[in-house]
Amino acid sequence: MFGYTFQWNQALARLPKILDGAAVTMEVAVLSMLIGIALAIFLTLLRLSGSRPLGAIATTWVEVARNTPALFQIYMAHFGVASFGIHFSPFVSLLIGITFNNAGYLAENFRGALKAIPETQTRAGRSLGMSQGQAFRYIILPQMLRISFLPMTNQMVWAVLMTSLGVTVGMNTDLYGVTQDLNALTFRTFELFAIAAVIFYLITKIITLGARAIAWRLFRY
Amino acid sequence: MFDTALSAADLIFLAKGAGMTIIVTAISVAIGTVLGILFGVIRVQLGAVLAAPLTFFLDIFRSVPLLIQLVLANAFMGMVLHLRFSGFTIACMVLSLYTAAYCAEIVRGGIGAVPATTRRAARSLGMSWWQDMRYIVAPLATRVALPSWIGLALGVMKDSALVYVVQVTELLKSTQILITRLQEPLFLLMICGAFYFIISFPLARLGGYLEKRWSND
Numbered sequence: 001m002f003g004y005t006f007q008w009n010q011a012l013a014r015l016p017k018i019l020d021g022a023a024v025t026m027e028v029a030v031l032s033m034l035i036g037i038a039l040a041i042f043l044t045l046l047r048l049s050g051s052r053p054l055g056a057i058a059t060t061w062v063e064v065a066r067n068t069p070a071l072f073q074i075y076m077a078h079f080g081v082a083s084f085g086i087h088f089s090p091f092v093s094l095l096i097g098i099t100f101n102n103a104g105y106l107a108e109n110f111r112g113a114l115k116a117i118p119e120t121q122t123r124a125g126r127s128l129g130m131s132q133g134q135a136f137r138y139i140i141l142p143q144m145l146r147i148s149f150l151p152m153t154n155q156m157v158w159a160v161l162m163t164s165l166g167v168t169v170g171m172n173t174d175l176y177g178v179t180q181d182l183n184a185l186t187f188r189t190f191e192l193f194a195i196a197a198v199i200f201y202l203i204t205k206i207i208t209l210g211a212r213a214i215a216w217r218l219f220r221y
Numbered sequence: 222m223f224d225t226a227l228s229a230a231d232l233i234f235l236a237k238g239a240g241m242t243i244i245v246t247a248i249s250v251a252i253g254t255v256l257g258i259l260f261g262v263i264r265v266q267l268g269a270v271l272a273a274p275l276t277f278f279l280d281i282f283r284s285v286p287l288l289i290q291l292v293l294a295n296a297f298m299g300m301v302l303h304l305r306f307s308g309f310t311i312a313c314m315v316l317s318l319y320t321a322a323y324c325a326e327i328v329r330g331g332i333g334a335v336p337a338t339t340r341r342a343a344r345s346l347g348m349s350w351w352q353d354m355r356y357i358v359a360p361l362a363t364r365v366a367l368p369s370w371i372g373l374a375l376g377v378m379k380d381s382a383l384v385y386v387v388q389v390t391e392l393l394k395s396t397q398i399l400i401t402r403l404q405e406p407l408f409l410l411m412i413c414g415a416f417y418f419i420i421s422f423p424l425a426r427l428g429g430y431l432e433k434r435w436s437n438d
């Protein structure tokens with residue numbers, strides 16, 4: 001039917017290596033999400049601080065992260081900062097790029113979530129004797145994270161997909177990088193990348209279904 | 222003899238890259254939106270069970286990195302089917318389906334936001350299915366869907382930076398080519414980033430404004 005012989009065995013023989021790559025991909029994605037959430041909370045606090053310069057820094061971060069390609073951000077982390085004599089390894093550059101992107105998108109999600117929490121709750125906390133920090137920590141933050149749980153899941157999926165961009169800065173240990181290297185060795189382009197695609201699909205499905213299960217356990221009343 | 226300063230020719234080269242980014246985005250968003258509306262309406266009409274194959278097919282485009290979609294499409298067309306498509310054609314085909322997959326989701330959300338009672342009222346007044354869709358659902362769903370659609374179009378523009386993988390020289394790739402010649406990564410990347418930002422930021426703001434303006438509460 002096709003003038004092409006599929007050689008799945010050759011590609012499947014490399015499956016262990018590809019799966020090692022998947023582990024690195026997950027490592028980058030999880031790390032970038034954890035740091036990203038922490039940074040996003042920090043950016044949200046800067047925006048809430050009421051200080052103009054601090055708020056402007058946070059807003060600039062968010063707008064740049066949301067309005068330029070993720071690939072550009074990874075380039076910046078790798079080639080851009082190299083102009084200052086700072087040289088990161090591909091792994092670190094990729095992590096910085098994705099984390100920057102995650103933090104920007106998540107901070108915007110958090111802002112939306114904060115709008116859904118009535119201002120009166122902070123005041124109620126304050127009148128119960130809580131400090132401003134305590135009111136945020138114990139009343140606002142948990143609700144904010146709960147409301148933005150679904151967007152956070154989406155961001156996690158995007159973080160996984162974005163790891164494939166690491167190859168542009170020389171990353172060759174993640175799922176895409178490993179597949180690309182194997183492709184250079186074997187020329188089974190279609191078979192290898194089809195396998196990588198299936199693994200990516202399974203990872204994203206596990207994340208969405210897992211998140212749904214977690215949400216069901218945590219957030220039912 | 223070897224000039225390493227930014228010349229007018231370099232700027233024209235960058236502008237061509239920017240033009241390519243816009244052309245690829247425009248074609249993909251146009252085709253993708255038409256397909257997305259079609260797929261979205263089909264999914265709503267068929268219901269979850271009957272539309273499951275379509276849902277699965279579209280889900281693939283949202284769950285596999287665009288880079289891999291492009292490489293796979295290129296390998297499939299070239300090596301398997303022996304079709305000599307240009308990188309530009311493949312980039313537009315993949316990005317169109319990628320857009321359609323997200324657009325179908327937005328359309329579905331938009332149609333779902335039209336109250337069932339409003340639609341039943343339309344049908345009780347003697348409107349046909351098509352009239353109901355055309356005069357009742359379309360205007361109401363557009364209000365809900367347009368802000369997300371603007372976000373999608375901007376997302377596709379940013380993701381079009383990946384089509385370099387099928388030998389299409391768009392803005393980021395042309396920046397990279399210039400970087401190898403001029404050895405000024407930060408400066409050139411700033412120009413490139415500024416271009417994306419200048420296009421994306423005002424439109425993103427417009428989307429946010431429409432969302433606020435058109436929300437029901």
